Amino acid sequence: MNARATPSLLISRLVIENFRTFRGPTEIDLSSGGAADAMPVLHGANGAGKSNALAAIDLFFRAASFWLSSVLGPDGMGSQDGALKLQWGFSNSYFGLSMSHRSWPPGVRDPQRIAVHFDDARLGALRVTLTPSGNDVLLRLERRRSAPANFWEAPRTGKNAGGVVLKDGTGDVLQIDEISPLQNALEAPLGPGSKPFFLLDARRRDFRAIGEQKLLPATTAERLLALATSLDPEETERWRAFVELIHRFKTLSDREISVLRAPVAGGEVTDLRFEVRGKQILRLSELSSGEQQVVALVAAVLTSRASLVAIEEPEMSLHPENQELVRDILREQVQRGIVDQIFLESHVQVFDGPEVLRFSRSPEGETLVTRQPSRSDRELQARARESGAEEQWVTPDGYTRxxxxxxxxxxxxxxxxxxxxxxxxxxxxxxxxxxxxxxxxxxxxxxxxxx
Structure with missing residues (x-):
């Protein structure tokens, strides 16, 4: 890949307040040993808040991108303190941003805040704040160029110098000439056509990303067709990488992979073909559920053009051996720089790194997050393996290998x-x-x- 000019969006810390099951503020540490996690793994029971954490990251980028694109627009849309005034029920289809009371915890109308601390010092820490105000919601974007231990500590003082003031003095002044570079960094982090965040629901093979609202199979095929037919060497390499990665799975290793448009009633459809030459041709929809899952996961990373990718339950429909292979493939894509960071919401230990984020719910329904080693008592593990024992993870449903x-x-x-x-x-x-x-x-x- 070509060297990028924009900062990495690798996240080292996340703080969420008054969003769905999060009250607090609730801190989520995404770093270990001074380095941000390349592939954070979220564990916890159903309803513990894992999906809400990913939804908070999604909301942060949607709201921040909308603010950046609107604050310097022809109508100004904002007040002197840099707030955008949006009515309840407001919706923007391109950014996928909507204002609803349902995103607040029950009975809470205090400001909703999502602070993201980036690993790259050029971005520092950014915070989106949504403040209910009568029939409106005030949307603000704040910035800290150096990320303090506490985002809400007493702010530094300084002059406005004609810039856009961010939120009642708690963030640094964002100068007008800083808005465009920041907008480029968040909206197109990997170059033209790229996105900051891509959320894949592996259970439904459905995704959400800014500017797109289509189901995965058709969109995946369209993106792969663009890669396969592109004259751009980098895009062509992505297609070749897709084919090579799919061939690492045993049941697909002998199949030639192609993508084409086929006529159907009322138009055309773009689909993938998996061919054993002279014997059999299968469409994507005719593969097994596990094989479709493999294609969806690999294609999501290679075609999303997103800096950050989140995948909910990547283990769905996959045999444990294929779960391990998917895990290795995902990590390789971070190492290669295809993406900056991959978030996994999982119920199995196969995807774990040295530490995982464990989500739970308090008796009051509030999400609690702790960072713990992915496996306990490592000394016992080492001694057990020296004696020939093999550790096997049993899922909450009771399955093992x-x-x-x-x-x-x-x-x-x-x-x-x-x-x-x-x-x-x-x-x-x-x-x-x-x-x-x-x-x-x-x-x-x-x-x-x-x-």
Whole structure:
């Protein structure tokens, strides 16, 4: 990739206040050892607030981009203190920004704030503030060029010098000549046509990004067609990278991949083809759910042209081996500079880095976030592995994956059931194959033990 002129949007810290289940302010630390996480992982029970954290980042970029594009517009749209006055129910389809009481916690009408601390010192810290005011909402964008430990600490003093004042004195003055560069940095961080943030709901294979509101399959195909037919060397390399990454998955490794327009009733449709030459051609919709998931995840990263990518439940429909492969592929894209940072909301440990963000809900319904090691008691892990033990993660739904040699010894090479019983008198859990349980209970051809 060509060297970029804009700052990285890598986020090291996020502070959310009065947004959905967040009250507070609630701090979310996205750095370890002085470096921002390349691939933060969000864990927690359903309804704990993981999706709300991603939605807060999404709202930050939509609101900040809208403010930057509006504050110097022909109508001014703002007051002298840099606030944009928007009515409740206001909606802008391009930025996907709408004003609704529903984004506040129940019964709360205090200012809603989302502060993003960027790893790149050229951006520092930015904060979006939405303040209810009668029939209106006041939208402000504040800036701190150096990110303090507490974004709300006493501000530095300084002269306005004709700039746009950001929020009642708590942020640095944003000079008029700074607005355009900041707008470019947030709205097109990777160059023309790029976006700051891309949110992929892997459960529905649906996404939201500024300026686009289409379903994923059709949009993915259109983007891939543009890559495959482009005369731009960088775009062509992205297409080749897409094909190479898809071929790393066993069931798709022998298929030639192409994208084309096909006639349908009333027009044309753009679709992907997966061909075993001379034998079979499948469309994207005819692949298995797991294969469609692989294509959606890889295409989301390579075609989104977004600096930050968030994926909700990337593990959906994927075998554990493919989850591991997807994890490695995603990390590679950050290392290559295709994206600055990837956020994952997951219920499995496969995607974990050294630490994860654990979300929970207080009895009052407030989201709490703690940063913890992804696995506890590392010394125990090391000793267990030295003794030949293998750690396996069990999901909240009870699914796991047995080591291959254990499956072989239990005669479960092709899968099968295991029954878990309490032994007596120790009370420990024991695993039994179906055949062993039949023998124990006398349902098989062999008399029960002890008979």
């Amino acid at each position: 047995l080591p291959s040699d254990m499956r072989h010894k239990l005669g479960l090479q092709s899968g099968g059931y295991l029954w878990f019983l309490r032994s007596r008198p120790e009370g420990r859990w024991e695993a039994w194959t179906e055949a062993e349980l039949d023998e124990q209970l006398g349902f098989g051809d062999t008399p029960p033990k002890g008979a």
